Amino acid sequence: MPDAVGGPVFILVESQLPDNIGAAARAMLNFGLDRLRLVNPRPEWPNDRARALSAGAESVLAAAPVHRSLAESVADLKVVYATSARPRDLVKIVITPAQAAREMRAHLAAGTSCGVLFGPERTGLVNDDVALADAVISVPVNPDFSSINIAQAVLLVAYEWFQSGDATPPTVFRHGEYPPADKLHLMSFLDRLEQELLACGFLRTEHMRAAMVRNIHAMFGRMQLTDQEIRTLHGILTELVTRRLGQ
């Protein structure tokens, strides 16, 4: 299996709770990763509870090899990261999940296989295991409440992996099925609105009129209206005017 293809390998070391193994598989697949390995999982394995918590990512669990030692699990990998709170007694390079994602993209693009170690819930990875890693991934957190659930740690590294290769723009205007309106149609509605507001007396104070019209333009202008919505507004205006005329 060419592990440099398709993203980094995630290795859960002596995980204690099937819930976390299942949630980790789900989080991986949410972000397009499916190369899971398990080192001495504590729960009975395979495990129904883990399958349930994977919420559809059973394939990731089913394909995950079970290793008897950490050394065995990383034997075929070239670059290995250890996730950990900042290690106190080791001289190590410590990087953020975002930096790890960038590095792994570069490594994998060059055909260099990568793995990420996640330790047991209660203790995290022991220093002996961290010492062998190329670098430590540490999530920047609230220093007063820094213990992150293992599945959450998997999620954050997977999320940053996906982000590093994702081109989703920060902001998108979703039109649904309708295209955004030409400015002509917006202006045409605003002209009509102004006429109706003049007719009903709302704009009767002459010296306020220009400012009021400008404010109305600003209000509707930032709504990024679609043609459908402008038709709706025309309809509303017609109904309001008709009722007024009918009174």
Place this chain on the structure above:
Amino acid sequence: MPDAVGGPVFILVESQLPDNIGAAARAMLNFGLDRLRLVNPRPEWPNDRARALSAGAESVLAAAPVHRSLAESVADLKVVYATSARPRDLVKIVITPAQAAREMRAHLAAGTSCGVLFGPERTGLVNDDVALADAVISVPVNPDFSSINIAQAVLLVAYEWFQSGDATPPTVFRHGEYPPADKLHLMSFLDRLEQELLACGFLRTEHMRAAMVRNIHAMFGRMQLTDQEIRTLHGILTELVTRRLGQ
């Protein structure tokens, strides 16, 4: 309570599982957030299971008001985001968690209170609730496996919130208690190593010598050694040489 101070309010709407409410509280506190509100939680409330899953964030749960309607829960907020998969039938601005974090930082700095809605596990937020939000937060995910656990969604928005105000450098070299060595000490060790390698015959091939020395320098040079580690290397070298002499 001045909600513009201390970060955005997170609102869990009709959450079904106490595990998720507890995990959400934990994830919030991991990233320095503690303003949780609940709208009609389905489990019995307060809830021991939620407390257990919060793993120490009981204070967030205990302080969370329970509201009878979404409208009540957002009444005092000025900007509200709905988390959702990309809404199909609504005309909405859709933003990433990172963009939401940047926007909320700006809003809160200006004293504008912000909230984020998270929907029920099975269905997510209904369109009627999404329609009232200022914008939709959508996490970029694997389109073939896009359903994110609610506590994971809370984690990602909280993580990006923390990131947007965090100055952790992407890469840090952790020295532990020892300072990094002056280059003088590194070079001094490398000189000694070269002398020993000459003495033992390892560098006997004259035309290879320069290249070999350069490679050794590169190898040790990128280790970013501390003084303590250089002392360890000197000790190793001494022992190896002594054993050789003793043979």
